[in-house]
Amino acid sequence: MPDSRFFSSRGPLSLAVLAEVGGAQLVRPDDGDRLIDTVSEGPTATADALAYCASKSAVRRLAVDAGACVTTGVLAAEVPRSVACLTAANPRLAFARIAAALFPALPLQPGVSERAVVDPDASLAQDCRIEAGAVIGANAEVGAGAWVGPNSTIGPGVVLGPRTRVxxxxxxVCAVIGADVRIHAGARIGQDGFGFVLASKDEGHVRVPQLGRVRIEDRADIGANTCIDRGALGDTVIGEGAFLDNLVHVGHNVQVGPHVVLAGQCGIGGSSSIGAFSTAGGQVGIADHITVGHKCQIGGQAGVTRDLDDDAKVAGTPAVPVARYLRQAVALERLANRRGQAGGGAAS
Incomplete structure (x- = not known):
C-alpha cells in the first residue's frame, strides 16, 4: 500500500468514477457508490483499497476485506462476494489508470531557487521549476511546466520541451528534448560518443569529433543512470513513447524507434537502429550497425550480431530464433548427459 509520507491520495473516489477512468465495468452496478482511497496488493488490501488480480492464484490470495479488485471477466466469478469487482479486457492497464487517478503527480510549484545558477541568456518559461543546485547554460530553453531537479545541469543550447521532468x-548537453519526457536521476545525455581511430603505434588513438546531437521525442522515459551518447555527425534519436530502463547504454547515432522498450543493462552499439514497438530483455547487447525491425522481441542476455526482420523473436548469443535456441539448449543438455555417462559419472 502506498506510504502517505511519499504519495498523496486524492481519494476517496467512487468505484463508478474509477471504473470510467480505467475503462472497466462494474460486475455489480450497486457497488458504484463504494468509496476507494488507495490501491494495494491483494493479500493486504483493506476496505478502502483496490487490488489488481491477473490470475486465479492472485484472486485466491485476495483479502476478503478488500474494497475492490480489477480482474478479467473470466476470473470475476472467483472474486469473493464481499469484494466489489471491476472487469476489463486489460486489467493491468485499467489498474494503472486507476492508480494514476488516485495518486496523480504533485502539481508543479513554479519558481527558480536562489541556489540555482541560470545563465542570463537562458530562456525559462514563467511556469517552470528550477531546483537548488541546478545549472542552466547559455541559450538553453526550458519549456512551460518543465521541472529541473536538484544539482542537474542543462548545458548551453539544450532544449527541454513543455512538462518535461528532469x-x-x-x-x-547537445540535446533537444520534447514534451512530457521523464528523465530519471543520474542519467547522462549528450556526452561524446565512443569514436576514435588508430593513428599509429606511437601516437595511439585519435578521437573523432562528435558533432551531432541527441533528440528525445515526446513522452519518452529515460531510466536512472542511463547514458545516451550524441551522434558523431547526425542525431542519436530516442523515439516517441520509448521506455529505457535504468543503466541502459545507447551509443552514438543509434535510432531507437517509437514505443521501444529496453530493459536494464542493455547496450546498443553505435549506428544501430531498433524498429517501433520492439522490446529487449535485461542485459541484451546489440552490436554496432545492426538493424532490428519493428515489433521484435529479444530475450534477456541475448547478443544480436545480425539484422533482425520485423516480428522476429530471438534469444541466445549469438541471437537465433527462439525455437532454434530451445532446440540448441536441449541438444546441448543431451550431449552433456551422454558425455557424463560415457565418463562413468553423473551429469551435474
Whole structure:
C-alpha cells in the first residue's frame, strides 16, 4: 500500500468514477457508490483499497476485506462476494489508470531557487521549476511546466520541451528534448560518443569529433543512470513513447524507434537502429550497425550480431530464433548427459 509520507491520495473516489477512468465495468452496478482511497496488493488490501488480480492464484490470495479488485471477466466469478469487482479486457492497464487517478503527480510549484545558477541568456518559461543546485547554460530553453531537479545541469543550447521532468543529478548537453519526457536521476545525455581511430603505434588513438546531437521525442522515459551518447555527425534519436530502463547504454547515432522498450543493462552499439514497438530483455547487447525491425522481441542476455526482420523473436548469443535456441539448449543438455555417462559419472 502506498506510504502517505511519499504519495498523496486524492481519494476517496467512487468505484463508478474509477471504473470510467480505467475503462472497466462494474460486475455489480450497486457497488458504484463504494468509496476507494488507495490501491494495494491483494493479500493486504483493506476496505478502502483496490487490488489488481491477473490470475486465479492472485484472486485466491485476495483479502476478503478488500474494497475492490480489477480482474478479467473470466476470473470475476472467483472474486469473493464481499469484494466489489471491476472487469476489463486489460486489467493491468485499467489498474494503472486507476492508480494514476488516485495518486496523480504533485502539481508543479513554479519558481527558480536562489541556489540555482541560470545563465542570463537562458530562456525559462514563467511556469517552470528550477531546483537548488541546478545549472542552466547559455541559450538553453526550458519549456512551460518543465521541472529541473536538484544539482542537474542543462548545458548551453539544450532544449527541454513543455512538462518535461528532469530528476536530480542529471547532465544534459547537445540535446533537444520534447514534451512530457521523464528523465530519471543520474542519467547522462549528450556526452561524446565512443569514436576514435588508430593513428599509429606511437601516437595511439585519435578521437573523432562528435558533432551531432541527441533528440528525445515526446513522452519518452529515460531510466536512472542511463547514458545516451550524441551522434558523431547526425542525431542519436530516442523515439516517441520509448521506455529505457535504468543503466541502459545507447551509443552514438543509434535510432531507437517509437514505443521501444529496453530493459536494464542493455547496450546498443553505435549506428544501430531498433524498429517501433520492439522490446529487449535485461542485459541484451546489440552490436554496432545492426538493424532490428519493428515489433521484435529479444530475450534477456541475448547478443544480436545480425539484422533482425520485423516480428522476429530471438534469444541466445549469438541471437537465433527462439525455437532454434530451445532446440540448441536441449541438444546441448543431451550431449552433456551422454558425455557424463560415457565418463562413468553423473551429469551435474
Amino acid at each position: 530528476d536530480a543529478n542529471v547532465t544534459i
